[in-house]
Amino acid sequence: MIKNHKRILIISKSTADISTEDVIDWLILNGNRPERLNGDSIEDFKSHGITFSINDVGELISNTGMTGSFYSIWLRRWSDYSSLIETKRSFDNSVSADLVAHIISQLTRDLSVIENFILSNIRCVKFLGSDNKKHGNKLNNLLLAKKHNLEIPEFILTTEKTSLNKFFEKYNKKIILKDLSITFNYDLGSNLYTTYTELITEEDISNFPDKFYLSFFQEYIEKEYEIRCFILETKVYSMAIFSQIDDKTKVDCRKYNFQNPNRTVPYSLPLVIEKQLINLFSDLKLLSGSVDLIKGLDKKYYFLEINSDGQFGMVAECCNYNINYEIAQFLCS
Amino acid sequence: MNTNFYFTLFSNCIPVKGAVRSIICDLQRGSYLFISNDIVDVLASCETMPIFKILDYYRNINEVELEILFNQLIELNLGHYCENPDRFPKINTQFNSPYEILDCIIELSDCNLKYIDNIFESLTILGCQTIELRTYSHFSLEKIEIFLSKLNLTRIRNVELIVCHSQLETSNAFEAILKKYPIIETLVIHSADIDNCKTIGASNLIFTTQIITSSSCCGNISKEDFKINLPFYLHGIKNNTCLYKKISIKANGDITNCPSLEKTFGSVIELSLEQALNTTGFKELWSIKKDDINICKVCEFRYICSDCRAFLNDVYEKPFKCSYDPYSPSFHNLS
Numbered sequence: 140m141i142k143n144h145k146r147i148l149i150i151s152k153s154t155a156d157i158s159t160e161d162v163i164d165w166l167i168l169n170g171n172r173p174e175r176l177n178g179d180s181i182e183d184f185k186s187h188g189i190t191f192s193i194n195d196v197g198e199l200i201s202n203t204g205m206t207g208s209f210y211s212i213w214l215r216r217w218s219d220y221s222s223l224i225e226t227k228r229s230f231d232n233s234v235s236a237d238l239v240a241h242i243i244s245q246l247t248r249d250l251s252v253i254e255n256f257i258l259s260n261i262r263c264v265k266f267l268g269s270d271n272k273k274h275g276n277k278l279n280n281l282l283l284a285k286k287h288n289l290e291i292p293e294f295i296l297t298t299e300k301t302s303l304n305k306f307f308e309k310y311n312k313k314i315i316l317k318d319l320s321i322t323f324n325y326d327l328g329s330n331l332y333t334t335y336t337e338l339i340t341e342e343d344i345s346n347f348p349d350k351f352y353l354s355f356f357q358e359y360i361e362k363e364y365e366i367r368c369f370i371l372e373t374k375v376y377s378m379a380i381f382s383q384i385d386d387k388t389k390v391d392c393r394k395y396n397f398q399n400p401n402r403t404v405p406y407s408l409p410l411v412i413e414k415q416l417i418n419l420f421s422d423l424k425l426l427s428g429s430v431d432l433i434k435g436l437d438k439k440y441y442f443l444e445i446n447s448d449g450q451f452g453m454v455a456e457c458c459n460y461n462i463n464y465e466i467a468q469f470l471c472s
Numbered sequence: 473m474n475t476n477f478y479f480t481l482f483s484n485c486i487p488v489k490g491a492v493r494s495i496i497c498d499l500q501r502g503s504y505l506f507i508s509n510d511i512v513d514v515l516a517s518c519e520t521m522p523i524f525k526i527l528d529y530y531r532n533i534n535e536v537e538l539e540i541l542f543n544q545l546i547e548l549n550l551g552h553y554c555e556n557p558d559r560f561p562k563i564n565t566q567f568n569s570p571y572e573i574l575d576c577i578i579e580l581s582d583c584n585l586k587y588i589d590n591i592f593e594s595l596t597i598l599g600c601q602t603i604e605l606r607t608y609s610h611f612s613l614e615k616i617e618i619f620l621s622k623l624n625l626t627r628i629r630n631v632e633l634i635v636c637h638s639q640l641e642t643s644n645a646f647e648a649i650l651k652k653y654p655i656i657e658t659l660v661i662h663s664a665d666i667d668n669c670k671t672i673g674a675s676n677l678i679f680t681t682q683i684i685t686s687s688s689c690c691g692n693i694s695k696e697d698f699k700i701n702l703p704f705y706l707h708g709i710k711n712n713t714c715l716y717k718k719i720s721i722k723a724n725g726d727i728t729n730c731p732s733l734e735k736t737f738g739s740v741i742e743l744s745l746e747q748a749l750n751t752t753g754f755k756e757l758w759s760i761k762k763d764d765i766n767i768c769k770v771c772e773f774r775y776i777c778s779d780c781r782a783f784l785n786d787v788y789e790k791p792f793k794c795s796y797d798p799y800s801p802s803f804h805n806l807s
Contacts, residue, residue, distance in 0.1 A: 160627075160629075164571065165570040167570070167599070168570040168571075168599070379559075381549075381552070399549070400500065400501070402482050402484075402500065402549060403484075404482050404483045404484055404560060404563075405483055405561050405562075405563055405564075406559060406560065407559050407560070408559075457484070457500070457702075458564075459563050459564050459566075459567065459706065460564070464570075
């Protein structure tokens with residue numbers, strides 16, 4: 140690895156993020172001393188006094204040490220605003236639940252303006268990572284993937300039961316309903332409810348009203364296995380997930396079966412698919428991120444979605460890919 | 473069965489051949505399965521030949537038998553039929569880490585307490601990830617806490633604490649320690665009156681009646697100590713799993729490969745751990761892998777065995793405290 144001592148900034152979520160630590164360890168080995176900012180510390184106002192302002196020449200200044208310009212920045216993760224749950228609990232019962240919900244969503248929006256402001260005003264030569272707002276639109280990414288000649292499961296966005304019925308018949312009565320943004324979690328104290336990708340039955344549809352909110356339906360692909368890739372510049376690291384064997388994980392492999400985890404092994408994608416993915420990423424101006432694919436029983440590879448946050452820990456660990464080293468290399472060379 | 477297809481084991485299910493029998497190590501699920509050596513040979517051929525060629529090559533196996541075998545392995549989720557085995561490459565065996573030292577064992581003592589800052593500074597420079605702190609006889613909790621309080625300034629991620637039971641400390645005192653230092657994965661209290669395990673948060677608190685009076689209590693090889701996971705396997709095929717990237721500090725401050733080994737490479741009183749590490753001979757035993765050791769090299773458990781390079785007559789001999797004979801193949805009682 141090249142030895143040099145450039146200013147490197149790593150933006151993470153919290154102090155205990157294994158992937159962040161691993162990359163920092165590779166950098167330390169080569170005499171680099173990366174600076175670090177944790178998104179959680181921005182939120183955690185009780186233990187971190189933080190002030191941002193603008194100097195005479197319109198540069199962002201702060202007491203967080205992340206001023207001036209950096210050689211490279213890795214935006215690994217940011218806060219998930221989980222501290223707002225605490226804030227939510229801090230209201231006493233005299234404040235109506237409705238008002239609390241309003242305040243929390245206002246705070247969330249404000250924090251995300253601040254996040255955007257901070258992240259857009261730190262300067263660097265090389266930037267790795269992604270702004271989910273830019274790259275996280277599932278619908279855009281599906282469209283773009285198709286433009287790059289990747290297969291995608293067909294979908295519709297509709298408010299009409301009649302259109303849905305047509306779509307349902309067209310795809311052999313096998314379609315799924317899926318979140319468009321992030322997974323919806325609802326904590327009922329005793330149980331945590333979360334949305335997974337689910338198959339829709341004829342009975343489900345018959346219970347729908349004739350008109351409903353614009354919703355996203357997708358053709359269900361019978362799969363041989365799933366593929367999770369991590370892409371870094373022009374390298375594609377792939378892992379096959381045999382979720383099909385297990386009924387529990389058949390439609391959504393995130394319903395982990397802890398007794399008997401899905402088999403995860405290194406995979407080698409056809410070069411033409413790798414090329415299409417790399418082109419798709421360069422079109423999005425993304426240097427790194429994760430992609431979910433399906434290998435259908437029809438032997439085709441279907442693009443599902445991009446996770447621009449790019450959690451790569453599992454892929455690296457299961458397949459012994461040296462991704463941590465490669466990221467460190469990218470940041471300091 | 474479509475005989476144009478291939479049958480392959482998943483790349484994290486690795487057959488290891490022994491003298492008279494073999495195992496498939498399931499490195500993802502941490503388990504193993506006994507199979508015959510003949511089947512290992514057939515499975516090795518399966519990597520490069522489609523099923524019809526296998527049937528052609530092994531004239532003594534008929535299609536029905538082969539299908540039964542494959543379906544059993546599929547049922548156990550160890551392998552699968554596939555059209556193109558090139559899509560499923562083997563796991564790369566290069567295993568690199570940015571740490572000069574992975575494990576450290578410290579025998580807690582007043583001497584080591586005196587040099588504690590130097591020790592932890594060195595461990596931070598070396599990138600040490602895992603530490604084991606031990607006491608063979610009573611050592612006060614206050615002093616143990618001084619060691620624990622230094623941990624958050626280092627890069628250590630896993631901590632195991634092994635202390636001697638004494639009438640002076642209650643179980644509550646140990647629980648309080650685990651609550652205060654969640655970095656401790658396991659706290660073992662030996663020489664206790666009872667055998668008992670409980671979890672405090674994410675940590676394990678283990679009371680054992682076993683008496684650990686010195687470092688000579690180490691080095692037992694048993695099925696219970698098998699480590700079946702990918703990083704361990706990758707280390708084991710290239711290096712010595714007992715001593716590779718390990719450093720130890722004895723109660724008197726002597727720096728050794730392992731507390732059970734006599735040879736010292738200086739003392740914390742006059743040397744830093746980095747200096748000791750770079751002394752001639754310190755890394756000598758690191759490269760002795762199982763495939764180099766007599767008897768171990770034909771043992772089907774060789775890549776999941778914890779090994780021991782301390783209790784033996786010769787460094788290329790199987791551990792003294794291992795009772796397994798791969799030729800019989802069985803565990804014998806040690807006399």
